[in-house]
Amino acid sequence: MEQSIGSQELYQHLKTHGRAEIDGWAINADGAEIWLTNPYGIDVGFYANNAEGCAGILERISTDDHEREWGTL
Incomplete structure (x- = not known):
């Protein structure tokens, strides 16, 4: 998806x-x-299954710069 x-x-x-x-x-x-x-296969959060939760997900994706170490949730 875009x-x-x-x-x-x-x-x-x-x-x-x-x-x-x-x-x-x-x-x-x-x-x-x-x-x-x-993108590294690590679960990083969960959100409400509604449009507001989707807005939070889109915000998280758009502001992530992939320049840090990832750990488990």
């Missing part, structure tokens, strides 16, 4: 498909939560 997608569009996509990938980040809807996995 990083320029809006939170409502991402939410609708997750409701339909359950999964999305943006810029190497995996986004997986699971019940009341959405899990976010960074």
Whole structure:
């Protein structure tokens, strides 16, 4: 998916498909939560399974510079 997608569009996509990938980040809807996995395969957070949660995910992806060490959650 394009990083320029809006939170409502991402939410609708997750409701339909359950999964999305943006810029190497995996986004997986699971019940009341959405899990976010960074491009290195490490789960880095979970968000509410709604448009606001999707907005938080998009913000996190857009502001990440991939210039730090990653550890487990």
